[in-house]
Amino acid sequence: MKTILETLDSGTQWLEKKGVDDARRNMQLLLCHQLDCSKIQLYTRFDEPMSEESLIPLRGMLKRRGNREPLQHILGTVEFYMRDFYTDSRALIPRPETEELCEIVLKQLSPVAPSKILDMGTGSGVIGITLALEYGSQSKVSCVDISEDALELAQKNITSNGAENCAVQRSNLFEGLDSKYDLIVANLPYVPEVDRSSLAAELTYDPDIALYSGKDGLDIIREFIQKCQSSLEAGGTIALEIGIHQNVEVEKLLANEGFSDIKTFPDLSGIYRFPTARWSGN
Template sequence: MTTVLDILDKGTAYLEKRGIEEARRNMQMLVAHQLGCSRVELYVRFDHPIDDSDLEPLRIALKKRGEGIPIQHLLGTVYFRNHEFKTDARGLIPRPETEELAEWLAKHVTLSEGGRILDMGCGSGVLGLSLAADFPKAEVTLADVSPDALALARENAEFTELSVSFLQSDLFSEIPEDQSFDLIVANLPYVPDAEELAPEVRHDPALALFGGADGMDLIRRFIPEAAKRLAPGGWLALEIGHDQSVETEKLLHAASLTDVLTLKDLSGIPRFPIAKRGSV
């Protein structure tokens, strides 16, 4: 008879041998997901036997995790800003850093009723949909060049029951020139093409990761166009690579934006350039 504790111990040892970080936590998540309970509830089930019908799916998931398949893809969902979202290989796995940006915007940005928000390069939609929840009276548009990413974002909108609009667009190519926004956010591809990625990150779509020789290709295109689409007093917020803040701030100043600063993430890395368009 295989108990919950047996499978946790054996699975943890298997993942540790394959170099998976936080092996115990990963195994707890896989078992809890298969049994339909929380990780905390596992503690009171240690002596419970696991049915054969649950063992085989667990073995398959464990093997995939040992091969480097992200835990988020195996579980199929991820929590971001108190909401549960679907996640798979069609979009970038939501990062904790992006959640930090969403939290800052929710605390510091004020929008009038009927304000407009644009999430450019929305991927799975977690950032734009979180802002839709934080600003329920705003009109929110999620845009991406990838039809696969947009399909996932649409599923997440249905999953969370949040009302937003979608647009397939290469940056601003499909957005009318006279349309303006009070807040534009973007987590665009910023990884240099030659950078070596961690095995798990390689499961993210390349289209969502790589941004040219120095990672800045799309950011250079995006900022001048975004500045023209901001309403007076509007906000622009980005997520960038660890060494891109100096050039990004120069681009923001060159686009005649004001109040330029780059917020640091919890690791102390300058990660989130913020700027505004003047009120006049």
């Protein structure tokens, strides 16, 4: 019977052969999930034997990961801004860069709680829920998406995180929205269609509607920028997440539509990823 350490080592080697990046960390997290323990607790149990009862479901999870199904889908949750969120194939898996977007909004763009916030293209709801909980009850957040499946997942996360000042609504961008907002945050699809074949295998498990947006990746963002003014209060702000090398074009789009105070913040890798702007109301 294999020990936990032997299982960790053999599983890591198998994932490496399957081309999984950071294979040992993946195997550690699968073991922690199966054994219901923390990583530190796992280290203290290395000499314990693995029971067949535990190995059977672990083999199933390992096979799924070897087929490049995202680790987050297998575990069913992901940590985002120090909270746990459900995640699955109904919406884009929350990325660390999007945590940076929330940080910019909370610490630099709008340190004082806005009254009404719109999370456009909410997906699993992580941005809207994070802002709702960080700002508190003085802010009301609308989590909007075109996908009913994504909204079901967002509602599940709203409930599990107790975000009572958050509500979901289905809309194709701003169709049917009759409110004006002080802050609109959006992580919309921005991957060019031409990049489809070059993306990591794990991204094939994300819904296409959450990833791709025309030849240069900016079709939906263009439409968003052209239409969002009617949903912004005078002096209201927007914050976006975009892809690599898209900031110059997005800044031009914002300027052409009459936005001011346009600035794009870099992510931790130095990529200019987060355009922000203010709407004067003119």
